[in-house]
Amino acid sequence: MSAPAPALAPPSGGSPRRKAGLGPRQKAERREAIALVIPALLPIIVFSMIPLLAGVYLGFTNATLARNAEIEFIGFDNFVQLAQDKQFWDSFGIGLVWAGSVAALTGMSAIALALLLNSKLRFKSLTRIIVLIPWAMPPVVTGILWRMIYDVNSGPLNAALGWFGIDKVNWLGDFSTALPAVIVVGIWSGLPQTTVLLLAGMQSIPGELHEAAALDGANGARRFWHVTLPGLAPVLIAITSIDFIWNFNDFGIVYVLTEGGPGGRTMIPPLFTYLEAFRNREIGYASAMGDVLVLAILLILSIYLVNQFRQNKEGRS
Amino acid sequence: MNTNMKTPLPVTVLQYLALGGFLLFLGFPVLWIVSASFKSSAELNSLSANLIPNEWVFTNFTTALERQNLLSSAGNSFLVAVSTMVIAVIVTLPMSYALARLRGKLRAAGTVWILATQVFPQILIIIPLFLVLRTLMLNDTLLGLILVYVTFTLPFTLWMMQGYVAAVPRELEDAGSMDGASRFKVLVHIVFPLLRPGLMATAMFTFVSAWNEFFLALVLLQSPELFTLPITLRAFLGAEGQTQLGPLAAGAVLATIPSLIVFSFLQKKLTGGMLAGAVKG
Numbered sequence: 001m002s003a004p005a006p007a008l009a010p011p012s013g014g015s016p017r018r019k020a021g022l023g024p025r026q027k028a029e030r031r032e033a034i035a036l037v038i039p040a041l042l043p044i045i046v047f048s049m050i051p052l053l054a055g056v057y058l059g060f061t062n063a064t065l066a067r068n069a070e071i072e073f074i075g076f077d078n079f080v081q082l083a084q085d086k087q088f089w090d091s092f093g094i095g096l097v098w099a100g101s102v103a104a105l106t107g108m109s110a111i112a113l114a115l116l117l118n119s120k121l122r123f124k125s126l127t128r129i130i131v132l133i134p135w136a137m138p139p140v141v142t143g144i145l146w147r148m149i150y151d152v153n154s155g156p157l158n159a160a161l162g163w164f165g166i167d168k169v170n171w172l173g174d175f176s177t178a179l180p181a182v183i184v185v186g187i188w189s190g191l192p193q194t195t196v197l198l199l200a201g202m203q204s205i206p207g208e209l210h211e212a213a214a215l216d217g218a219n220g221a222r223r224f225w226h227v228t229l230p231g232l233a234p235v236l237i238a239i240t241s242i243d244f245i246w247n248f249n250d251f252g253i254v255y256v257l258t259e260g261g262p263g264g265r266t267m268i269p270p271l272f273t274y275l276e277a278f279r280n281r282e283i284g285y286a287s288a289m290g291d292v293l294v295l296a297i298l299l300i301l302s303i304y305l306v307n308q309f310r311q312n313k314e315g316r317s
Numbered sequence: 318m319n320t321n322m323k324t325p326l327p328v329t330v331l332q333y334l335a336l337g338g339f340l341l342f343l344g345f346p347v348l349w350i351v352s353a354s355f356k357s358s359a360e361l362n363s364l365s366a367n368l369i370p371n372e373w374v375f376t377n378f379t380t381a382l383e384r385q386n387l388l389s390s391a392g393n394s395f396l397v398a399v400s401t402m403v404i405a406v407i408v409t410l411p412m413s414y415a416l417a418r419l420r421g422k423l424r425a426a427g428t429v430w431i432l433a434t435q436v437f438p439q440i441l442i443i444i445p446l447f448l449v450l451r452t453l454m455l456n457d458t459l460l461g462l463i464l465v466y467v468t469f470t471l472p473f474t475l476w477m478m479q480g481y482v483a484a485v486p487r488e489l490e491d492a493g494s495m496d497g498a499s500r501f502k503v504l505v506h507i508v509f510p511l512l513r514p515g516l517m518a519t520a521m522f523t524f525v526s527a528w529n530e531f532f533l534a535l536v537l538l539q540s541p542e543l544f545t546l547p548i549t550l551r552a553f554l555g556a557e558g559q560t561q562l563g564p565l566a567a568g569a570v571l572a573t574i575p576s577l578i579v580f581s582f583l584q585k586k587l588t589g590g591m592l593a594g595a596v597k598g
Contacts (some may be wrong), residue, residue, distance in 0.1 A: 136580035290441030
C-alpha cells in the first residue's frame with residue numbers, strides 16, 4: 001500500500017514524449033499508471049464495486065442472513081411482492097416528504113443566510129463560527145441534542161411555549177408533529193454546509209454586475225432577482241440535488257431521534273430497509289428495496305435536473 | 318454588497334432580526350447541550366429553558382467517563398479515525414495524480430464510479446459489504462471498519478485532490494524530467510510538496526468522517542468492546558434514558574470536541590477543495 005516505487009519508469013533523457021509507438025517506454029508508462037492506481041483501486045473494487053453490483057443482484061434472489069443458506073435467483077419475485085407492500089410505499093412517501101422538504105427548506109434558508117453573511121452586517125464572524133458547529137457535529141450527537149430540545153417534560157422548547165400558555169407537545173412522539181420535528185433537525189444539520197457553498201457561489205459573481213444594475217436604478221430586491229439568483233442557479237441546483245440525495249439516503253439522525261416511530265410516521269426508506277435486512281434478516285427482499293430506491297433517485301433527479309436546466313435556458317434567452 | 322447605496326434603516330433592522338433568528342436556531346441547541354452537561358439531574362428533569370445552570374455540577378463528566386466504557390470507545394474511535402486518515406492519504410495521493418494527469422478510460426471510469434457512489438444508498442451497499450467482510454473474516458473487526466471507511470471517503474478525497482493536482486503546472490514536471498529525474502523523483506520532490514494543502518484537507522476530512530460515522534459502525538461491529546464512540550453514545554441513550562441525561566450530555570459534548578477542532582481548520586480548505594474539484598471535474 002505504500003509508495004509505488006519499484007514499477008516506475010527509469011530515468012529518461014529529454015527525448016520527445018509519448019508519440020513514439022509501442023516501445024518499451026509506453027509499457028513502462030502503463031506499469032507506472034498501474035502502480036499509481038492499484039492502492040486505491042483494490043479497496044474500491046473489493047469494498048465498493050463488488051458490493052454495489054452484488055447489492056443490485058441480491059435484489060433478484062431470496063438471500064437471507066443465515067450462514068450457509070442457499071441463495072437462489074428468483075427473478076422479479078421480490079419486486080412483485082414489493083409492489084404490493086403497503087408499508088414500503090408508505091415509507092417511500094415519507095422519504096420523499098422528508099428529503100424534499102429538507103432539501104427545499106434548507107436551500108431557501110441557506111440563500112437567506114448567505115445573503116445576510118454577504119452584506120455589511122456585524123456579528124458575521126460570530127455567525128461563521130456558530131455555523132461550523134452543527135456541521136462538524138457527529139450525527140448521533142445531533143440526534144441526542146435534539147431529543148433533549150424536544151423532550152416533553154424537560155425540553156426548553158416546551159418550557160418556552162409554556163411562557164405563552166401553550167400546552168406541552170410531545171414533538172417526537174405525536175403522530176402529527178414527529179415528521180415536521182425531524183425535518184427541522186435535518187435543516188439544522190444541513191444548513192451550514194449549504195450556506196457556505198452558496199456564499200462561495202455568491203462571492204464568485206462579479207461585483208461589476210451588481211454595480212451596473214445599481215446604476216440602472218435597480219434596488220436590492222431587484223438586484224437579487226436579476227443578478228444574484230441567476231448567477232447562483234447552477235450552484236443552487238447542484239446543492240439542492242445533492243442535499244436531496246443525501247437526505248433520502250440518510251439514516252443516522254432519524255434513527256437516533258425516533259427509530260422510525262411513532263407508528264412508522266418517520267420510517268424513512270433506508271431505515272425500513274435496514275430493519276428488513278438486519279432485524280428480519282431478509283437481505284434479498286431488502287436489496288430489492290434498495291434497487292427501487294436507486295431507480296427512484298435517478299428518476300427524480302433526472303426529471304428535476306432536466307426541468308431546471310430548461311427553465312434556466314428559457315430565463316436567459 | 319459592494320455598491321455605494323445606503324441601505325434604508327428598516328431593512329437593516331429586518332436584516333439583524335433575521336440574522337438573530339438564524340443565530341438562535343443554529344446556536345441555541347448547542348448551548349443547551351453544553352449547559353445540560355453542567356446541570357444536576359434534578360434540574361435536568363424539570364421543565365425550564367434556563368441556559369445558566371442553577372448550580373454548576375461537574376460530576377456528569379466523571380460519571381460519563383467511568384460508565385458505559387465511553388473511554389475505551391473513544392480509544393477505538395481515535396484508532397479508527399487516525400488509521401483511516403493515514404491509509405486514505407497514502408492511497409489517495411497516487412490515484413488522484415493518475416486521475417488528473419493520465420487521461421482516457423481510467424478518468425471516465427473513475428468519474429462514473431464517484432457519481433455512482435453518491436447516488437446509491439449506503440443501505441444497498443452495506444448488505445453485500447457485510448457478506449464480503451464475513452468472507453474475508455473482517456466482520457466485527459476494527460480493521461474491516463477502517464478499510465471500509467477508507468473506501469467510502471475515497472470518492473470525495475479523490476475528487477478534491479485531483480483538483481489540486483490539476484492546478485500544479487505541468488511545466489514544473491517537464492522541467493524536472495528534463496533535468497534527468499525519474500517520474501517517481503519528480504512526483505516525490507516536485508509534485509507532492511505542492512499538494513501539501515490538499516493532503517492536509519484530505520487528512521482532516523477523513524479523520525472527521527471516520528470519527529463521526531455511525532451507520533456503517535452500527536452494522537459492521539457487534540462486540541461491545543469494539544464499539545466506536547457514536548455507537549456507545551447511542552446505546553447510552555437506549556439503555557439509560559431520562560435518568561442519565563447529564564452524563565449523556567457530557568459524553569456528547571466530549572465526543573464533538575475533536576471533530577470541532579479539526580473541522581475549524583478544515584472548513585476553508587474543504588469548500589476551496591470542492592470548488593477546485595469542480596473546476597477540473
